[in-house]
Amino acid sequence: MLNELSVVIPAYRSEALIARTLESILQEGVLAENIIVVEDGVFDNTKATLDKYNIKHIVQAKNMGAPKARNVGLAEVKTKYVMFIDSDDFVSDKLISGLIEVANSANADIAFGPWRFDGDKMKTGTLRYPPALTSSEWVLFWLNYGVIPTCSVLWRVDSIRSICGWDERLKKNQDGEIVIRAFLNDFNIGVSTQGYSTYWQHESQHRVSDAHIIDRDFTSNIVYELIMSKAANVKQRHYSYEIGRYCCKESWMCFSNSYIEGGASWKSRAQAHGYSKKGYSLATNIFGGLFGYKFGAKVKHFLFPYFKKLIYK
CATH class of the missing domain: 3.90.550.10 (Spore Coat Polysaccharide Biosynthesis Protein SpsA; Chain A)
Structure with missing residues (x-):
């Protein structure tokens, strides 16, 4: 076998x-x-x-x-x-x-x-x-x-x-x-x-998967366009809402890395899919409610390294 x-x-x-x-x-x-x-x-x-x-x-x-x-x-x-x-x-x-x-x-x-x-x-x-x-x-x-x-x-x-x-x-x-x-x-x-x-x-400077936010955003846009063009049920309410959540997550990632143009674009997409929450998870909704969308993303980005080990338990 x-x-x-x-x-x-x-x-x-x-x-x-x-x-x-x-x-x-x-x-x-x-x-x-x-x-x-x-x-x-x-x-x-x-x-x-x-x-x-x-x-x-x-x-x-x-x-x-x-x-x-x-x-x-x-x-x-x-x-x-x-x-x-x-x-x-x-x-x-x-x-x-x-x-x-x-x-x-x-x-x-x-x-x-x-x-x-x-x-x-x-x-x-x-x-x-x-x-x-x-x-x-x-x-x-x-x-x-x-x-x-x-x-x-x-x-x-x-x-x-x-x-x-x-x-x-x-x-x-x-x-x-x-x-x-x-x-x-x-x-x-x-x-x-x-x-x-x-x-x-690992933390090696040579790790293959490390990449700039622009590289991540490039891939995320390709994925989004693939889904919008090929997913048969993309217009269904639940499916569209979950795609909106994804757009919100990408917006947070862009804002947290000071890529304002990308963050604004993803935020607009999220809203177009009917996703109106300020975050994509319980934590980001709390940060968004306390600090606003852009600043909340920055705060989460700053705190994330301290909690990274806990995330992968």
Whole structure:
């Protein structure tokens, strides 16, 4: 069963942690020949670690970003399924076999499994389990209530190729954009409760997922336009309201990072969807009520680092 799956690992300054990632994948039973590491520019001694393993190592001459690296790896995949696991994340307790089993039994195009947060200077988080939802419900869940890390997501190779893989323009939230694109294309969805992945958080200045607010806003606008153009029930009251909540959340993010033009644009969209609250959650509604929309966002942004560790418990 595990010979049906390949793992693509985008690597960027990864020498410190990639061995742990590889060992966890091999211990799950994935064949070494089906592990593809795409080094996104050579900036450290990652190669010395990779030379110890009989895996495929592709080197990009310069840093092109994680989506490009994942697509380069995807082009080399010859198996039925693929996972994209970042070089600092790892898997445990038969997560991968559970995902394959669910994908086969449900004829799924995409399957989700459990995960937890862990990382530098933070407590190990509790296990989180993906809910069983319809495609339209998944869109709203992903927008407003949480995401599932790529290390707990399995794709049918033909299916991810059918939506043209990862959007290489994106520097932020690429994993959110691609799964929403999958939901909007009515992919069959499977959910596994077996095993878990660990999504590693750290403070390195080289962390791949760090990006400026403009990069986040660029992706968020693409996601919004996708939903508005493809979601069949976008005009339904509840659905529109939840999209409005998403717009409110993006407005807060822009205002908190002093991107006033973007914040105003998202706030206008939220109101157009009938969302009139001053925040997108209990906390932001309180901050908005006490300090107003823009200043409330700034206050939350200032306080968030102090509560970040609690969020990921």
